[in-house]
Amino acid sequence: MHFEINKEALKAGKNVISEKPLSLTYAEAKELTELSKKHNVYNAVNFNYRQYPIVQEMRNNIKEGKLGNINIIFGHYLQDWLLYDTDYNWRIDSEKGGKSRAVADIGSHWCDLAQYVSGLKVEEVFANIKVVYPVRKKPKNRVETFTNKMERVVDYEEINVDTEDCATILLRFENGAVGNLIVSQVSAGHKNDLFIEVNGSNKSMSWYQEKANELFVGYRDKANEILLKDPALMSKDSLSYSYLPGGHIEGWSEGMKNMFRNFYTCVLQRGNATDYSFATFEDGMEEMKIVEAILESSKQQKWIKL
Template sequence: MKINSAAVIGTGFIGTVHVESIRRTGVHVKGVLAGNAQSTQAGATKLHVDKAYESLDQICEDKDVSVVHVTSPNALHYEQVKQLLTAGKHVVCEKPLALSAKEGSELVELAKKTGLVNATCFNTRFYPMVHEAKHLISTNLIGAPRYVKGHYHQDWLTLDTDWNWRLESEKAGELRAVADIGSHLIDQIGFVSGLKVSEVFADLHTLVPVRQKPTGPVQTFTIDSTSVRESVTMSSDDAAGILLRFSNGARATISISQVSSGRKNSINWEISGPDGSLAFDSENPEQLWIGHRGRANEVLHKDPGMLSPDAARTAFYPGGHVEGFSETFRGLFERVYEDINNGTQSNSYPTFADGVKSLEITDAIAQSSKNSAWVKIS
């Protein structure tokens, strides 16, 4: 089945990234749907798409649309994905897949029943040097991973006047920083290392207890100093410290923060084994650090001709031509679309099953922080 065209639900920051990245794969984006008619029309005009959809039903009934990308607020994912699968649409859903592992598992079963291609958008796996790190660990360069440290730090919610729908639990769910960005870090560590999380111990922090919410609309990563505001008491996590135990006995210490001034979007990890270490930082994505005990450390630069085949497949430009955030979406989407076009299931990208694994971990993190105790992953 060849893809005719795609539709995107959501026209904000991430919805726009999806539209632009879909186009770079060569697939036509027919239309978009946002939260109301006005924002849908504004998004359709801004993104130069043919159709401003009036409802999800209209997308489901559009025979031209083969695949739908869901980038709406978290609380809408479960019902929207369920309706799209039932209508026979392939789905790429932003994380979290749902608000609980139970809801996510229902979507996994529905996807199996329908036989439709499904993906959870853990796009950060698709930095070329992340794929190369996975290859190097799989070839035993550093030995079996036994200790991991990492952080995902941002600063866009540092001020009490910073606001976004992710701060509203009825739209985003109980967790915020952990669900929004921590899930990416934990997924990426698992993807690279092959380690499976077995237990978690978490301490979630609400460091900005009262925020000044604008009474008008706000887009992600924008600061508006002119809006009339109202004070809102916060309960979701601005930051978190998390300990992980893995099924093979390995350990990890990770930090999550959306209030770290100067850190715009830093995914940083270091994975150590008995024979060496590997380290990556998304703010310097063209390099992979290789650490040694008894000789000089190395820095591997991105060059498709020097990478393993799977990593080279995610590199779209020659060495020295910097690739970043937007290319990670393209790398994921190309593999999803290849499966749709070929009628295959390649397991070369994160599926809904990976989304459920992430939800099981974040559910356990929330429980651990409430109970101040280790929690096993179900």
């Protein structure tokens, strides 16, 4: 649906914010990106994790070279809402959600975040994907995402599933840094457990989305630190992403607000999109390339270059 709707909006000369992933295929994403260039309109993909205050702090530290050379980037994005074979959602149907599910839906968030905070592009992937339930029980009544299906008695039909529930992925980044990522929608107890760690030659930094206000800073030669989100303690460039004093939690809602604020500011100022921190259609297109490379790698069981 993103593809058709975005396409019509672009053709009408509108600036567009699209939900992620940008489309079902790389080819569609490329078409949208080209169309947005042709119509010279602003475009964004809602990879909102970029917009958290602590993520900005992490990125700014890396950008200023404080971590040193980046050697390793690793993490996970784990959920549990599809843990049982009785869990069903439109995302499971490859006609509606695309050939990739867990990787395209949440792995794309992690890959965008990894590339954004490190400033490094993924160059190569080696993946192993798994469909935990090749057959799921689809309720005959409609179910919205993340609702508690346990409470309902439903009539269901058995359907074949060809989209992955989980994946393990090795990564190589453009500077030679290595990485790995675990993506899952069947990990009990994990809700939106996105974690990312970057190991540099001077120090490490890591962040849990579910502890959005804490930045871990790891040292070899002195005690580690945890920076609690606090405008008084953050670097100048991260400040505009935080609205509240230290001790008041900021997270998903502020990230979303920042995403829209930055897009609208860019449009109103007729700015250069790359200066406003949101993901563009070009980034969304790159994500689709990564998703397709991951599927291909798992199929061929070898490294795939992007």
